Amino acid sequence: MTPTVLWATVLVASAASFVLKLAGHLVPEHWLATDRVQRSSALVTVALLVSLVVVQTVADGQAVVVDARLPALAVAAVALALRAPFVVVVVLAAATAAGLRALGWG
Amino acid sequence: MHSSRPPEVTAAVRQGLSIAVATGLYGISFGALGVVAGLSVPQTMALSLLLFSGGSQFALIGVVAAGGTPLAAVATSTLLGVRNMLYGAVVAPLLQVRGWRRLAAAQLTIDESTAVAVGQRDPQAVRAGFWTTGLGVFVLWNLCTLLGALAGDALGDPRAWGLDAAAGAAFLALVWPRLAARQAQAVAALAVAVTLALVPLTPAGIPVLAAAAAAIVVGLVAPPARPGRGEGRAA
Numbered sequence: 454m455t456p457t458v459l460w461a462t463v464l465v466a467s468a469a470s471f472v473l474k475l476a477g478h479l480v481p482e483h484w485l486a487t488d489r490v491q492r493s494s495a496l497v498t499v500a501l502l503v504s505l506v507v508v509q510t511v512a513d514g515q516a517v518v519v520d521a522r523l524p525a526l527a528v529a530a531v532a533l534a535l536r537a538p539f540v541v542v543v544v545l546a547a548a549t550a551a552g553l554r555a556l557g558w559g
Numbered sequence: 560m561h562s563s564r565p566p567e568v569t570a571a572v573r574q575g576l577s578i579a580v581a582t583g584l585y586g587i588s589f590g591a592l593g594v595v596a597g598l599s600v601p602q603t604m605a606l607s608l609l610l611f612s613g614g615s616q617f618a619l620i621g622v623v624a625a626g627g628t629p630l631a632a633v634a635t636s637t638l639l640g641v642r643n644m645l646y647g648a649v650v651a652p653l654l655q656v657r658g659w660r661r662l663a664a665a666q667l668t669i670d671e672s673t674a675v676a677v678g679q680r681d682p683q684a685v686r687a688g689f690w691t692t693g694l695g696v697f698v699l700w701n702l703c704t705l706l707g708a709l710a711g712d713a714l715g716d717p718r719a720w721g722l723d724a725a726a727g728a729a730f731l732a733l734v735w736p737r738l739a740a741r742q743a744q745a746v747a748a749l750a751v752a753v754t755l756a757l758v759p760l761t762p763a764g765i766p767v768l769a770a771a772a773a774a775i776v777v778g779l780v781a782p783p784a785r786p787g788r789g790e791g792r793a794a
Contacts, residue, residue, distance in 0.1 A: 454629060456599065462629040463602050466619050467609035469637040475665040477647020485648040493778030494642050495737070496746045500774030501639050502614060502734035503750040504767040505621055509727035512625065512758045512766075525724035526731060533735045540584040546728030550721030 521559025525550040567681040575675050575691030582613070582671055583699020585729075589616055590707020592726055595717040596624035600708045607704040611697065612669055614733050615639045621726060622764045631764025638771050646673040653677075653685045667693025742781065746774050 454462065477485070485491075510522045529546040537545070553559045564572075586607065593603030598620060606616045615636040622632040647668045653676060656664050672693035679685045714720055738744055750770040757766035 454597070454623065456602075458629055459598060459602055459623070460605075462619070462623070462632050463598070463605050464609070465629075466615065466633045466636040467605065469633065470610045470612055470615055470640045470643070471666060473637070473640045473644040474647050474668045475662070477644035477668065478651040478661055478665045480648060482648045482652055485645050488783055489779065491645060492742075492781075492783065493775055494645055496743065496774040496778045497638060497771050498614070498642050499734060499737050499743045499746050500750040500770040501618065501635065501767060502730050502737070503747045504754040504770035505618055505635075505730040506727050506734065507751055507754040508625060508758065508763075508767060509621055509723070509730060511755070512763075514626070514763075515759050515761075517755060517758055521721070522724040522727055525721060526727050529728035529731050533732060538581055538584075539729075539732045540581070540588070542732045543585070543588045543725045543728050547721035547725040550724030551719060552721075554719060554721070 521550040521553040524553060524559075565681060565683065567679065567684040568687045571675065571679050571681075571684040571688035572691045574678075575672075575688050576695055578671050578675060578692055579695025579699050582696045583703050585613070586700040586703030587707035587710070588725055588729055589613065589620075589700075590704040590709075591711030591714070591722060592617070592624075592707075592729070593620050593704070594708050594711035595714075595722050596620040598623065600705075600712060603708045604701070604705060607701045610636070611666060611700070612640050612643055613700075614670075614730075617726070617729055617733070618767075621730075622767070624726070625763035627762065627764030631762070631768065635764060635767050635771075638768070642670075643668050646670075649673065650676050650689060653682070654689060664689070664693075667697060669693070669696065671696050742777075746777055749773055749777065 506526070510526045511517050511519065525546040528549045529542050532542045532545050550559065589607065590603055593606065594600060606619065610616055610619070618639050619632050619636040622635050647665060650668060650673055654664055672689050675692040676685050676689035679688045717723060734747070738747060750773065753770045753773050754766040757769050
């Protein structure tokens with residue numbers, strides 16, 4: 454993306470984010486309180502985040518590859534299971550990938 | 560604000576500040592990954608100041624880094640922001656704000672501020688918890704984004720530092736507390752399958768949107784999950 458397109462992307466996404474937040478404050482609460490809306494929203498959030506985990510971990514362009522990112526994700530999962538803080542999880546994952554690459558793999 | 564605060568309010572403020580510090584630090588990784596994804600420092604900062612929703616911000620730079628289209632980046636980011644609308648509907652009646660404060664409250668309506676606010680019983684503690692958490696996260700998240708963006712600029716090859724792996728870990732950390740319910744786990748497995756199947760076949764950004772579409776279908780047709788499992792709420 455060119456810098457102009459990138460700026461447009463950033464600003465349009467920011468405007469959309471604010472419109473959603475403000476809409477929540479303005480609409481009557483019961484409009485959004487239905488079970489189906491709440492459930493779909495929760496599930497969409499899970500699906501998007503999980504899909505992003507997969508893309509960030511094994512996608513390389515349009516190829517699916519196994520490299521240092523996969524063991525790094527496994528380390529992150531262990532850290533999360535042990536209730537490590539977010540920032541520790543991210544640093545451990547980066548350190549794992551960096552370490553494996555320094556040893557010449559992935 | 561008051562000379563003698565009720566203990567509930569003090570507890571809400573403390574809780575908000577500790578969450579603000581933890582979340583703010585996380586902003587360092589966002590700032591670094593933003594510039595690694597190809598955004599300038601001002602563009603990365605604009606996301607933290609204006610978009611201000613961690614999941615959406617990471618998603619947008621993720622699609623950009625993968626070479627996705629602007630439309631895919633905006634769509635992914637915006638879909639992740641839909642939950643903030645639901646949060647707004649929950650916290651608005653508790654906050655009772657008008658005028659410009661309502662705009663500020665809307666911008667600060669995110670996972671963390673909502674979770675702290677709805678976790679309080681005393682009405683004054685609800686408001687104290689929301690504003691302390693929202694403002695605290697906003698200030699620290701932006702300061703740390705700037706630090707991370709400047710550091711990311713100076714790092715050189717992001718792969719040598721494992722920063723590409725850090726992005727996957729960041730999304731995993733965001734989704735982790737949402738995977739308690741059985742239905743969420745099933746949708747997570749479905750999302751993995753859909754994404755792996757579509758990555759070789761479609762342009763960047765499309766597999767993520769397809770996973771979201773699959774989740775919407777599940778949400779509409781599946782029987783309701785058993786109540787009381789805390790779905791749809793931040794951890």
